[in-house]
Amino acid sequence: MSVTAHEMKLEHPLRHMPRQLTATQQDSLPGRYSLAVQVLSMAAFSLAFLGWLNEAWLKLFDNPFWLNRYTEYAVILAFGLWRIRAERNAYTRRRLLILVTAVSVLWWGMPVLAALVEPHVGYPWKTPIFPSVHVPGTLTFFLVLVAVLLFGRRVICGFNCPCVGIRETVGFAFRDRSVRGEWAWKLRHSKWFFFAYYAGVMIVTQYPPTATSIGFVGGFYALVAVTYFGSFFIAPLVGNRFYCRYLCPYGATFGLLNHAGFYGIQLDAAKCNDCRRCEQVCDMGIPVWQQGKINGRVTGIEDCMGCARCVVSCPTDALEIRDVRNLFKPTLKQNASHLLKRAPQPETPRHEPAARPAAERRNDWQEIYVRPSLADIAEQASRCLDCGVPGCRNACPLENRIPDWLQAAARGDVIAAAEIAHATSPLPEVCGRLCPQQRLCEGGCTLAEPDRYPGGNAVTIGAIERAIVEHALEQGWQPAAAAKPLGKSVAVIGAGPAGLACAERLARAGVAVTVYDRDTRIGGLLASGVPSFKLEPTVLERRESVLHTLGIEFVLGVEVDMHRMRALRTRHAAVFIGTGAQRPRTVDVPGQTRAGVHEGLAFLRAVKADGITLDGRRVLVLGGGDTAMDCVRSALRLGASATVVYRGTEAKLRASKREAKAALEEGAAFLFAHKPLAIEGAAQVTGLRCATPEGERLIACDVVILAFGFVADPPAWLVAIEVETDADGRIRIDAQGRTSHPTVYAGGDNTHGPDLVVTALAAGRRAAEAILADLGHGTTTHARRYADATVSRQTP
Structure with a gap:
């Protein structure tokens, strides 16, 4: 049965705040290990298996003292000491110390140095009635059963089992491969077959041996041996505990006592x-x-x-x-x-980056938020719970490895944090500034649940993402270099978020990439339509330099027409179209041709070009999205009195709460439930007539800015090259960005309509992976391998 958090309403508020040590910091979450560690683990186990197999079955050679049935325990001791030294969780370290000591003494030292005749009941067979492979003596076995009844299965499985010992030490490198899910849980009942067989052996051995019973008991030992060793060899596929979960008859016995005790x-x-x-x-x-x-x-x-x-x-x-x-x-x-023998730690409250005073920032075009210090970053990142099912990552269109880089930031390693952030995001410093984190990653954060944390208490993911990259770049860090050249080239049309994401992934994989754009700067709307107080131009300039180091060539200030498109298709193995959606959405409001009426994007471009002044003017901004907030805040900085006119209620405002709050602080006014009917005036705008719940109203103004959003504006040559579009002009693609043309790909706003920067980045990355796959270089790109490598753990 599955259950979700939304189906469970708590009767009491949370009384105990989260601790400031994450699961990964405690070494309790499965970690990724390097291939070298995995190979070493398999080699060590294979050596132990060879020693046992030859001595017990094959007898092909005389076993030396270092290669026999006891080699397994030597391997457990060697890897166990390594694991104990590397283990950072205090409780697990103590348990491993007990486990390795018990296995070494009881299962290795005593049989070799002080062999004792094991007590038994029933008839003394070739081996004791309870397999010596797992239990040192019949009476000891019964004592263990009593201990399990009182204290649980951990008495043997947690502290004194060689099977667990080798899987907790040698097999630990494969812990993250454990199969999970509903079907994997149901399969656990398979162990009851082995338990029934084991019970039969215990009954049979109470009677004199016969040919049939000898075969029955021998078959049990053979089955245990095959499953015990065989399950380890498939550990890279199914995890280190497959035998314990599905095949162990002794564990099933102890499991029954767990229930009964x-x-x-x-x-x-x-x-x-x-x-x-x-x-x-x-x-x-x-x-x-x-x-x-x-x-x-x-x-x-x-x-x-x-x-x-x-x-x-x-x-x-x-x-x-x-x-x-x-x-x-x-x-x-x-x-x-x-x-863990520790006292509960005090809660660390959420602290958002400080914003400069509104009166100060209204008079300049600098970014409004003060970058947090490394100490502040570490403190806020340490609030991450490192959830087993990370809602932040699931809410991110890029599936950023947020818990991983938060962990790195928490320990003060901004270089590692930046590497992990770049593994999935080509523009993390941009996403940290522009993403609406409240409804994406921070909205998915467990700490953001309003039922428990009134007002929201999410980790400040966006601020940390921005800051770690800024600090890392200032320290001289550069993203990983491109892979070995593949001998293929791809043209990217459009240097906006989708185009840059596609180009970056392709270049990192070794593809020669040339990016074309009609503007003279990279970024698309990031450069032309996002005000400097949200994204300073130096951010994109620095990113362009980083992309150049990957070998990406930029051809800027060039319009791609039909002639050039044909040449690009001939010259390159594939073409990616990421032209965005920059045509203003039309609305039925008469009077839009009057002087003083500006379209939102054109207004923002004019502002960036220093081509407009609004001193003392009365400005109305029509719309309720982030573009409207950009326009009204820009108008305020140009000396105007500015008001947002929105047809919906305040609750339905599409702009992020952060942007609306900043606009309000800087002096913007808001008129909700005002539906524009007409722009009044002769040649020049004099007012805006609106329908309100109280009736029609005329609002005096000097300037009207239309910020109703954008629609796709596909190039005319798309039809000529047989690239299909829908009725709204959006390019038709499959889930990976493939168009109706076999070598033309697309992604971003020109395919799914106006959306967030992060969704455009994700679309560009998917298309890059599709291009690589279609070029014969598979889906496991250099970028994906890089992503895995940056979070791999090198110690067992």
Whole structure:
């Protein structure tokens, strides 16, 4: 059964604020490991397997002392010491120390140095009735059963099992490959077949051996051996705990005692913030959050191995372990704070970047927000909960690795943070400035949930994204160089966000890219239509320099006509069209031809060219989007008194709250529920007649700016080259940006209509990946490999 946070309304507010240590900082989330570590892990296990196989079955050579059935334990010890040294989570480090010590002493040291005759009941077979591979003696086994009944399966699986030992040490590099999901959870019942077989062995061994029973018992040992070793060799595909989850008969035995005994994991719904990190860290694939929210406890406890990763990764102490000790000490809380031996840390409040005083910024064109210091960045980034299901990343059209670069920023490594940000975004410093984070990444942040955090408490993702890139570039960092040239070239028409994203991904993969644009600067609307107080020109100039280092050639100030388009198709393997949507949307408001009426984009371009003055003028801006906010704030800086006239209510204002708030602070007025009927005046504008809920109203003005948005304006030559468009002039593409022409691709506003910068960037990146695939270079581009490499962890 699946359940969502929206289906669960809490009766009590959150009482315990999140802790300032993320799951990744605690080493509880699965990490990515380098190929070298993975190869070393497989080689070490293969060596142990070879020693066991030859001594137990093949007998092809005399096993040396370093290559026999005990080599597995030596490998566990070697990798275990490595893991213990690298482990940063205090509780997991203690557990690993106990596990490696117990396996080394009980399963390796004692059999070699002090071999004892194992006690048994029933008939003494060739091997003890309970396999010596896993349990050192029959009586010990029964004592273990009692301990599991009292304290849970963790007594053996968490602290004294060689199978877990080798998977927690040698196999740890494959932890992030664990299969998850509903079907993977249902398959867990397969272990009951092996348990039934095991129960049969325990019964058969109470009677004198026969040929049939010997074959029955021998078949069990052979099956255990095949599944035990075979499951490790497929660990790169299915994760390190496949045997424990689906095949282990002994784990199934202990799992039944988990249910019958005192062990359990409880969830306090009032503390849970639905980050679902507990499910992401569970190597056994238990739906901890789902079961806990529904039942108040983990019901699939038979699969819990007692590693406590879910508990120690919980940022709010919502999860706690229960066992027999709670009968005698009801107040015992074995939560993350208890297991990690730390006191709850105080909440770090959300602090947005400071804005310069409105009176000051209204008189200049500089960006209004003060860039935070490295210390401020680290403090705010540390607020990230590192959710198991990151809502921020899911809400981002680029699927930015936000938790990864927040983690790097939290530890003060802005270089690593910038590298991770660039792995998925070609213009992170632009997105940090212009994206409406409140309804994208920050809106998806777990801390933004209004039911728990009135007013919103999301991590300041946008401000951090902008700042890490700025600081990294100032420190001399440059994005990764392009890959080895592929011998292919692509033309990109349009140097706006979509075109730049496509060009950057192609160049990074080794494609020779030439970008054409009719403007003399790169950026498209970023350069011509976004005011300097939101995006300073130096930002795009610096980005152009960075793109040049990738080998991208820019041909600016050139209009691509039919003749040039034909030449580009002949010269290049593919052509990408990212011309945007810059034609003003027409509205039925009479009087638009009067002097003093300006179209929004033309007005913003004139402002940037210093071609307009508005001292003492009364300006009305019609529209309610971000373009309207840009126009009204620009008019204020030009000395006008400016008012936004919007036909809808304040609640339906399409502009981001941040932009509307800035406009209001700077002196803009807002008239809501005012539908423009006509622009009045003779030759010159004198007023605007509007329909309001109280009736018609005439508003005196000197200037009217129409900011109703834009529509696609496809080049006339598209039809000639057989590129299809829809009725609104948008280019028809598939999900990857392919047009009806086999070598022509498109993306951005000219395909999906006017939208956000980040959606145009995502469209350009998808088209680049499609171009690479169609050119025969697959979907695993240099850019994607770079993205994986930047977040790989080099220690086990």
